[in-house]
Amino acid sequence: MSDDLLRALENKMDQLIHRCHQLQQENAELKAREGEWQQERTRLIEKNELARSRVEAMISHLKNLDTE
Template sequence: MSEDFILTLEAKLDELIRQCGRLQQENAELKARESEWQQERVRLVEKNELARSRVEAMITRLKSLEAQ
């Protein structure tokens, strides 16, 4: 093998290693953001349930007032 070929191959390998590191970092960041969004979704679902419960309770009270 020629010296140029080996140097070119080494350069390509170095670039692949750098890109792999960047992709691993990006993947970790995306996983962290996904986790945050999942936690936010859980909070929003809980808030929605609470609001629905309160609205249902108000409707029930209004119906009982109408019946009186």
């Protein structure tokens, strides 16, 4: 193998290694963001359920007042 071809191959390998590290970092960041979104989603679902139960309790209370 000629020196030029070997250097070109080494350069390509270095670029691939660098790109691999970039993708690993990006993947880690995306996984962290996904975890944050999942936590927020869970929190919002809990808030929604709490609001729903409060509204249902108010409706029930109003129906009881109406029948009295």
